[in-house]
């Protein structure tokens with residue numbers, strides 16, 4: 001069981017805030033983020049105390065001349081590296097960016113040209129590790145990505161011209177988007193092209209806080225599988241990495257900037273309200289050690305919005321999850337910033353149960369091998385000091401032979417499947433190279 005980790009990141013003052021002669025009211029020291037209400041400070045300075053919150057990380061990106069300034073690279077080193085580590089160990093991982101419009105969610109997740117964010121850095125890191133590992137041993141990798149947005153409670157496939165799709169639930173695998181494009185990718189440049197295509201399809205609008213404000217939740221997912229045959233012991237794990245840029249968290253308010261149509265506002269609001277409800281229910285449950293849920297028979301309302309339904313595993317389930325809450329440093333955004341800090345504080349209490357996603361037959365082979373080792377130890381003991389009767393030794397021997405035969409058969413089946421996958425991979429790579437004119441025949 002692990003808690004959701006939370007990072008808070010403050011951006012520099014933007015033009016609008018500077019034009020309003022805004023004051024910087026957010027300060028960070030170590031893991032602590034403090035906020036002062038400037039209005040209070042002006043009326044009665046002696047009684048005003050900053051409100052302080054402690055998170056796993058407090059990132060000050062407000063001024064690159066400050067000694068504690070946190071760059072895109074530092075965010076990746078702290079958080080992105082862990083996500084890569086999780087993926088290679090076979091865990092699911094998720095990063096969610098939450099915050100007011102224009103506070104830096106897209107900057108943190110996607111970034112700007114020349115100053116890219118977590119998603120491109122994680123994908124680049126993934127392929128540089130794959131290249132390194134493929135040279136060192138016989139591991140094979142399969143990577144596919146998808147990119148969708150949820151706009152007005154509808155899922156749009158960003159890799160397929162924004163086609164609207166339905167969400168369904170598989171009895172074992174859980175919720176999924178039916179017909180979502182999940183192209184296989186062989187290199188970082190493959191991913192770059194897809195990201196560019198997807199980003200171009202996102203619904204954006206100009207707001208008072210942000211010239212290109214995203215009006216939807218965007219979920220970029222990496223489906224990653226690795227398989228290896230080491231000393232006749234196969235290993236195969238899969239990992240799903242969700243990288244999520246949520247819509248601005250301010251309340252739906254038609255008066256704010258005058259840009260938000262009511263219907264859009266209401267549905268954007270709805271999914272964030274449900275996300276808040278899910279987070280509250282999960283936080284309450286973990287704070288009461290699970291007893292509250294059992295007693296009240298209540299449930300987590302994942303299905304009340306598409307966002308929470310699709311992210312069910314990431315929130316309270318099988319995933320190592322990180323939330324990055326982005327905030328503005330300016331006094332004009334005091335109320336929104338304080339609400340984001342409180343929200344992030346609540347998320348810290350969510351407990352997840354990540355497990356390594358191991359292939360079913362590989363798991364059986366590993367368990368059988370463990371049992372074989374135990375049986376052998378038992379037999380050895382039996383022949384030396386004879387603690388078990390001869391009849392029992394025979395049954396242990398029989399069991400040992402049965403297990404060894406089963407391991408041999410399963411390993412053979414798995415190896416055939418592995419070789420087949422490698423062949424498919426090789427021919428798909430060759431086809432791609434041919435189509436790009438790189439292969440000289």
Ligand SMILES: Nc1ncnc2c1ncn2[C@@H]1O[C@H](COP(=O)(O)OP(=O)(O)OP(=O)(O)O)[C@@H](O)[C@H]1O
Nearest residue numbers: 011061101102103104105106107210213214247248
């Ligand atoms: N840490 C930062 N350093 C420098 N510039 C930043 C930082 N964070 C955000 N910005 C800039 O602020 C502007 C708004 O940021 P961004 O688009 O990431 O906000 P957002 O939270 O995704 O907003 P929305 O919800 O409206 O999509 C952009 O021009 C971005 O480049």
